[in-house]
Amino acid sequence: MDFEAVYQGREIAYGAASPQTDLIPWRLDGPQPLLVELEAAGxxxxxxxxxxxxxxxxxxxxxxxxxxxxAFDAAPSAIEQSRSKVTAAAPVTFTxxxxxxxxxxxxxGGFRTVVDSAMxxxxxADQRRAYLTGLRRVCAPGAKLHVLCFSGELAAFLKMPAAMDEDSLRADFAEDWAIRRMEPCQYTTGLSMQQWHSLSPALSNAPxxxxxxxxxxxxxVLLPFWRITAELT
Known part of the structure; x- marks a missing residue:
């Protein structure tokens, strides 16, 4: 997916059968509620x-x-917009x-917590392993990694770049991270049900x-996701 195009406001298709749109499904103009829960829980x-x-x-x-x-993103346009939200009360290093x-x-000293909300x-598969292994270099011993990602049942319809079933994910984490929690959850999007149906016709039309x-x-719309918490080994 061309994320730079997404954050520039250009129209893209989120799937082979999906229409062109300038919607950003994960845009909430506020924090992801699942992340708010993690922070509130300490x-x-x-x-x-x-x-x-x-x-x-x-x-x-x-x-x-x-x-x-x-915080980082691969799309320069996303980072440019993110930097405009930084205030004295909420300083963030965006890159x-x-x-x-x-x-x-x-x-x-390294990061104590890593947050991955739908990345x-x-x-x-190769990129995922490189990413999970690379985090070791920038994290402190015993660091926690919180990941919110598509569940296997949803990913099967949306044809993701790598398998999202429990066994595949556990195998990729195993080399550097010990999974302490892996459970289904509901990820909040910025989409109405009508918008979701228009962006995911293959899923919407399947029994x-x-x-x-x-x-x-x-x-x-709430999507079925995995909520994973892992600890650097």
Missing amino acids: DITGPVLECGCGLGDNAVFLASRGHEVT VADATELNGIGVP LHCLD EGEGLVSVDEYDR
């Missing part, structure tokens, strides 16, 4: 690294809660970087897709 400890930060709302939220935050290389990413599933997604109290 599961975030700075310094924090957010990988694939997009428009920066998660990073700004964490900084507003008093955490030291570095352009490739998740499989992490060039220029680091803090003295991991954008990587193919197996019935009931796979739902909506929250604000009529935003």
